[in-house]
Amino acid sequence: xxxxxxxxxxxxxxxxxxxxxxxxxxxxxxxxxxxxxxxxxxxxxxxxxxxxxxxxxxxxxxxxxxxxxxxxxxxxxxxxxxxxxxxxxxxxxxxxxxxxxxxxxxxxxxxxxxxxxxxxxxxxxxxxxxxxxxxxxxxxxxxxxxxxxxxxxxxxxxxxxxxxxxxxxxxxxxxxxxxxxxxxxxxxxxxxxxxxxxxxxxxxxxxxxxxxxxxxxxxxxxxxxxxxxxxxxxxxxxxxxxxxxxxxxxxxxxxxxxxxxxxxxxxxxxxxxxxxxxxxxxxxxxxxxxxxxxxxxxxxxxxxxxxxxxxxxxxxxxxxxxxxxxxxxxxxxxxxxxxxxxxxxxxxxxxxxxxxxxxxxxxxxxxxxxxxxxxxxxxxxxxxxxxxxxxxxxxxxxxxxxxxxxxxxxxxxxxxxxxxxxxxxxxxxxxxxxxxxxxxxxxxxxxxxxxxxxxxxxxxxxxxxxxx
Amino acid sequence: xxxxxxxxxxxxxxxxxxxxxxxxxxxxxxxxxxxxxxxxxxxxxxxxxxxxxxxxxxxxxxxxxxxxxxxxxxxxxxxxxxxxxxxxxxxxxxxxxxxxxxxxxxxxxxxxxxxxxxxxxxxxxxxxxxxxxxxxxxxxxxxxxxxxxxxxxxxxxxxxxxxxxxxxxxxxxxxxxxxxxxxxxxxxxxxxxxxxxxx
Numbered sequence: 001x002x003x004x005x006x007x008x009x010x011x012x013x014x015x016x017x018x019x020x021x022x023x024x025x026x027x028x029x030x031x032x033x034x035x036x037x038x039x040x041x042x043x044x045x046x047x048x049x050x051x052x053x054x055x056x057x058x059x060x061x062x063x064x065x066x067x068x069x070x071x072x073x074x075x076x077x078x079x080x081x082x083x084x085x086x087x088x089x090x091x092x093x094x095x096x097x098x099x100x101x102x103x104x105x106x107x108x109x110x111x112x113x114x115x116x117x118x119x120x121x122x123x124x125x126x127x128x129x130x131x132x133x134x135x136x137x138x139x140x141x142x143x144x145x146x147x148x149x150x151x152x153x154x155x156x157x158x159x160x161x162x163x164x165x166x167x168x169x170x171x172x173x174x175x176x177x178x179x180x181x182x183x184x185x186x187x188x189x190x191x192x193x194x195x196x197x198x199x200x201x202x203x204x205x206x207x208x209x210x211x212x213x214x215x216x217x218x219x220x221x222x223x224x225x226x227x228x229x230x231x232x233x234x235x236x237x238x239x240x241x242x243x244x245x246x247x248x249x250x251x252x253x254x255x256x257x258x259x260x261x262x263x264x265x266x267x268x269x270x271x272x273x274x275x276x277x278x279x280x281x282x283x284x285x286x287x288x289x290x291x292x293x294x295x296x297x298x299x300x301x302x303x304x305x306x307x308x309x310x311x312x313x314x315x316x317x318x319x320x321x322x323x324x325x326x327x328x329x330x331x332x333x334x335x336x337x338x339x340x341x342x343x344x345x346x347x348x349x350x351x352x353x354x355x356x357x358x359x360x361x362x363x364x365x366x367x368x369x370x371x372x373x374x375x376x377x378x379x380x381x382x383x384x385x386x387x388x389x390x391x392x393x394x395x396x397x398x399x400x401x402x403x404x405x406x407x408x409x410x411x412x413x414x415x416x417x418x419x420x421x422x423x424x425x426x427x428x429x430x431x432x433x434x435x436x437x438x439x440x441x442x443x444x445x446x447x448x449x450x451x452x453x454x455x456x457x458x459x460x461x462x463x464x465x466x467x468x
Numbered sequence: 469x470x471x472x473x474x475x476x477x478x479x480x481x482x483x484x485x486x487x488x489x490x491x492x493x494x495x496x497x498x499x500x501x502x503x504x505x506x507x508x509x510x511x512x513x514x515x516x517x518x519x520x521x522x523x524x525x526x527x528x529x530x531x532x533x534x535x536x537x538x539x540x541x542x543x544x545x546x547x548x549x550x551x552x553x554x555x556x557x558x559x560x561x562x563x564x565x566x567x568x569x570x571x572x573x574x575x576x577x578x579x580x581x582x583x584x585x586x587x588x589x590x591x592x593x594x595x596x597x598x599x600x601x602x603x604x605x606x607x608x609x610x611x612x613x614x615x616x617x618x619x620x621x622x623x624x625x626x627x628x629x630x631x632x633x634x635x636x637x638x639x640x641x642x643x644x645x646x647x648x649x650x651x652x653x654x655x656x657x658x659x660x661x662x663x664x665x666x667x
Contacts, residue, residue: 161599165625168598183501187510189536197504296531296538296592298600302625316626320639366643368596424612425627 035222040248041255042228044465048122049226049255050262051115057263058108059214065101066203073153075199077192080155081292099278105147106284107270109307112140116382120407123394124227130386132224135217137382142210144379147307149198149206152190156289157299163198164190165302169315172369189295230463231394237462247463283422301424309421310414311375314440316425317433318371325434326370327359374437381444388444391451393459400454406443413439516662518654521587529603531592534661538592538600539649541659548632549586551607551618552579555631560638561645571595573664576648581633589651589661590634592621595644599625605632621646 004023007016022029072091074083087094116136119125125133152163167190171181186193225235225245234245249255279285283306288299304312334355338348362370393399396407417436420429517534521541524530529542556562556579564572564581575583582588592600601621609615613622613629621630626641634646650664 161625165597165599168596172597182506183504185506186504187506187536188514191510191536193507193510295536296533296600298602298624300602300624302599316641319641368641368643371641424624426612430627 035218036252036256037250039222039251040234040245041226041251042234042245042247042463043249043254044228044230044247044463045226045255045258046229047262048114048118048229050259051111051118053255053259054111054262054266055108055115056214057266058104058111059210062101062104062108063207065097065104066207068097069101070203075153075196077155077195077293080153080195084154096274099274102285103270103274103278103280105150106280106305106307107266107273108143109147112143113307116140117411120385121396122227122229123231123389123391123396125386126231126389126394127386128224129221129227132217132220133386134383135213135220137379139210139213139217140382141379142206142213144308146202146206146210147305149202151305152195152198153202154289155195155293157291157293157297158286158289158302160190160293160295161298161302162304163194167194169372169375172366172372174365174369227394228463229395230397230460232459232461232463234463247465303422306418306422309419310417311378311421313417313421313433314378314437315371315375316421317430317437318367318374319430319434320367322434322437323362323367323370325438327362329438330355330358330362378440381441385444385447388447389451390448391456393456395459398457398459400456402454403451406450409439410443413443514662516660519659519661520657521659522657524587526586527605529605532661534591534649539661540588540590540592540603542588542590542603542605542632544580544586544588544632548605548619549580552631552633555618555620555633555635555637558637559631559635559645560640560643562635564635564645566644571644571647573648573650575664579633581635581645581648583651583653587659588633589648589659591647591649593647594623594625594628594642595636595646596623596626596628596640596642599623601628601630601646 005019007019011019069087072083072087072094074080084098087098089095091097119133119136148162148166152159167181167184170184171177173180182188184194185191186197225233225248228234228247234247237246238244239246273280273284279287286303286305288302291299303309334351337343337351341348341351343351391399391403396404413436417433417440420433420436423429514535517532517539519530519532519541521530521543524541524543526543526545527548529540531538531540533539562579564577568574568577572581580586580588581590594601601623604610604613604617604622605619607617607619610617612627618631620632621634623629623642628640628642629637630642630646631637634648636642636645649661651659651661652664654660
């Protein structure tokens with residue numbers, strides 16, 4: 001145990017109070033040093049580095065507004081829809097709290113997508129930050145669960161049919177699927193039991209997990225140190241006397257000031273949306289969700305909320321012809337491995353057997369099941385990113401020019417898939433989403449190969465920084 | 469930390485204690501996981517529904533709720549029945565051979581998938597992901613539908629199409645035909661949905 005320190009004679013009352021607290025709760029003071037005043041982040045972090053702080057702001061906002069919504073909301077299939085309208089019309093300022101929460105959900109996804117894209121640009125998932133990235137993807141999964149379960153609570157038409165579709169995704173799993181879906185719903189149809197348990201998950205279970213993961217994400221980050229747009233380690237060049245990285249600056253006050261500016265800009269945009277376009281033309285709050293849930297009638301056009309649509313497109317893209325395409329791709333990959341691959345003979349036999357088994361499985365189970373697998377894999381593949389990227393440099397700045405084009409097309413494909421997910425199906429659009437799905441998976445699965453190709457630029461020793 | 473050698477005897481006991489704890493935790497988890505299953509009340513709520521179909525005219529469709537799901541009763545016109553001959557080639561499972569036990573009772577395993585040729589009784593839930601398809605009974609070209617559309621059902625969620633016997637068309641996301649619930653006629657105008665054996 002640390003010794004009690006004595007206040008020097010003539011110390012002010014404030015100093016005495018600080019010392020009194022420090023003697024009794026040193027952990028708080030240590031945490032402030034480790035995570036704020038003596039956490040050295042690389043200078044020259046650009047605008048892409050504000051989204052972590054913004055994500056924390058939105059998380060806090062969702063928790064606070066959520067607490068106030070729970071005070072008036074009723075998780076009962078016969079009362080839920082009316083209680084949300086009650087919040088909107090009768091509870092003083094209830095509309096504001098609810099719009100903050102519903103807009104906050106979309107804002108959260110915008111921020112998190114940008115935050116993840118930053119990681120992609122600068123290789124922030126590479127060694128030694130693999131766990132930071134993995135915790136981050138787990139946070140993304142939790143957010144998807146939060147968003148999905150929260151969307152059921154208003155008990156509108158989109159709530160009901162959205163939940164019906166997503167729960168039925170689990171029913172597509174061979175053998176255990178139908179029982180699993182029954183266990184999730186707690187009834188033979190989406191009903192009161194489903195609403196109640198989703199409420200429990202949305203307001204307490206997932207938020208607790210989410211908070212734990214956010215803590216792990218930040219602690220792991222602060223253990224290894226933040227990345228920077230040059231993708232180099234600032235810990236390689238330390239001040240010989242203090243051991244502080246030469247290119248590092250204390251998080252507080254330098255980055256807190258940086259983040260406060262971002263918070264201000266964010267709040268201006270966020271307020272504008274809340275006050276002038278809280279439904280965002282049907283993208284943040286879908287029009288059909290202003291109709292109470294009707295188990296007998298699916299709305300003529302149903303689409304998930306925008307942040308799920310890229311994955312939803314991939315689900316819809318997986319039709320029987322698409323499964324045949326997958327079979328062809330597996331077959332070609334195996335042929336290529338046998339023909340060109342530098343593998344021992346036994347491994348080649350293994351590759352052929354694996355490919356035959358994979359094709360047999362693809363043809364055995366319904367395209368419906370493979371659609372679910374594709375949708376799940378599109379998210380889960382992110383966990384593998386630190387090991388898929390074999391590029392000798394981390395940052396996009398020092399990669400070959402055509403890598404930027406590969407990333408650019410990836411972003412465009414992601415947007416197109418997102419747009420297709422809100423559209424009604426047609427043959428042409430299905431084909432587009434199939435091409436998009438193949439590109440999405442090609443981008444990741446072929447990354448070990450293409451990320452090593454091309455002429456890489458020399459990486460600087462120290463971070464590139466222009467004082468201003 | 470002591471530098472003493474590891475005492476294997478203590479290690480064994482730690483292992484046994486952890487193992488016993490894990491087994492105990494697994495047992496305690498059982499009631500919690502079981503509580504996710506449908507309650508007794510939910511299980512009891514599946515009673516059969518009796519419907520009066522005397523007012524149903526040819527070409528008309530009526531929807532009733534059975535076990536929280538929409539059940540369609542469609543009285544097909546002779547032309548609509550004839551269209552099933554044309555669609556027989558285009559549907560994935562014309563003879564209802566997939567999962568017959570769950571989807572199609574024995575008395576409906578025919579071309580029109582019904583007890584009485586003109587009256588179709590089907591659960592209006594798509595076998596893909598559970599949306600309720602919309603009735604597109606009019607024949608002819610329409611948005612999202614093929615030009616040689618004979619009338620049928622269109623699922624707005626993922627574009628699956630079904631003919632007027634609830635048979636799914638080929639190369640659509642839905643793998644199965646619409647479910648025909650167990651049903652029986654109590655008289656010419658009274659239909660019982662949810663039971664097919666005389667009590």
